[in-house]
Amino acid sequence: MIKNDHHVLKVRNLNVKVKSDQGMLPLVQGLQFELKRGKVLGLVGESGSGKTMTCMSILQLLDRKTTCIEGSIQLQGRELNGLKAEDMRTIRGREIGYIMQNPMNAFSPVFTIGNQFIETIRTHTELTKRQAFELAVASMETVHLPKPSELMRRYPFQLSGGMLQRVMIAISMCLRPSVVIADEPTTALDVTNQLQVLKELDRLRLESDSAILLISHDLGVIAELADEVAVMHKGRIVEKADVFQLFDHPQHEYTKKLLQARPTLPIHEQAREFAL
Template identity: 70%
Template sequence: MGHQQNALHVKDLNVAVKTPKGMLPLVQNLHLELKPGKILGLAGESGSGKTVTCMALLQLLNPKTMSVKGSIQLHGRELTDLNQKKMRSVLGRDIGFIMQNPMNAFTPVYTIGNQFVETIRSHTVLTKKQAVDLAITSMEKMNLPEPSKLMKKYPFQLSGGMLQRVMIAISMCLRPSVVIADEPTTALDVTNQLQVLRELDRLRTECGTSILLISHDLGVISELADDVAVMRNGRIIETADVFQLFDHPKQEYTKQLLQARPALLLNDQLKRRVI
């Protein structure tokens, strides 16, 4: 482990949901270590507990129906002790979140610019003009065309791929040290997937961001991750560095996941372009 502190350290995370028959475990005894400037891939089929884990880390689960126990530390600071207000200030500023469906991240009745500026101003002391400038610069960095025009548009006027990139721009503009990306490429076609993966890689390289990349697609994880944790039925069954996991998977389940991964066309294209 060394002396270097983990960017995100999850210990003994247990998540259960209340049912009429008692507590039903969704995630059991989960350990994750996200090292500074590294990308950790969390892989598993849908229903394996990946998204619940993600929501638990961000403290977005409803305490009335869900029980979350264990330790979640961001640079050594325990998050499970924070009240909602403190946690909200951590989200966005210290932890960026890129969700699966970009449409859900936006309110349909406000322009992109309005939502971008709101996010920035709720976490900083920037003036409105400074926030607008930062939003435009962040979109330029994501290679989005004509950001000042995009600012005036409504979410429905943008394609899924564009929205996803705007969402990444928003979640990255405050330079969070940790980003949790939950299936960031699922809703996109191959070209847009490549673009989003390249941007995530660039952010890690340029800003030293640590990324938890959650995906059912091992092809996507193999491109970006340094280490991979494989999840099944709410437990992590195997953790290894990416080469070891792909060349010598220990668990039968991991082998099946590797066989099921999509054709490697995406990988070849990515390797040529990213690396």
């Protein structure tokens, strides 16, 4: 029997329902996928397709009073669904890194970058404050942030969106988590910063052998970084394939429409106009 040790995260028959006046409404239905060590799985789909809800389910951040999560979410063989809140807190940040869509929402405005970085490290390790400071500085150096020792004394509003996103990546990756969930990590950034963030994610993935769940509606970002792609539509995965196969030979009608909706440059027409 072959062991699937390279599968870091396994999601089986995941269903998410929310309470409403009409009863329990399904948001995510029958999801099944795996994350492989050192690989990137891209999760794409239009807004409202269930991508972020899937991410919140894995992290166990949904309110149990208003939502119901059914199915299995296994991290290296350990079941996460239904885990106690205090046990889940030890996993988030240590074994599962999380990169939010808007970097400004990830930091408290009243504490310095260094204070928040050090607190995260010390929550999950037995490092001293000095050791945590040194690890934080080293982590920021790996994502090419200038003068990290000075940045540690600054507040979030004193950094640009691109810098804050790289700080968040440094925090997420500094403890070498086995899984990193990146929820629209480049949406709030300009094109130059998008490319830098994608390069840093890819390099850190290679160095730490982390598996990445990359959630995005930007097909260009997915094509740049993902090894496999799962397409979500109305709470279900309608197609899953290797990134080249999916872009070159999509099978599902929704996937075809999604690819056709990409903005394109009419290069040949422009060239003809300039020639005239």
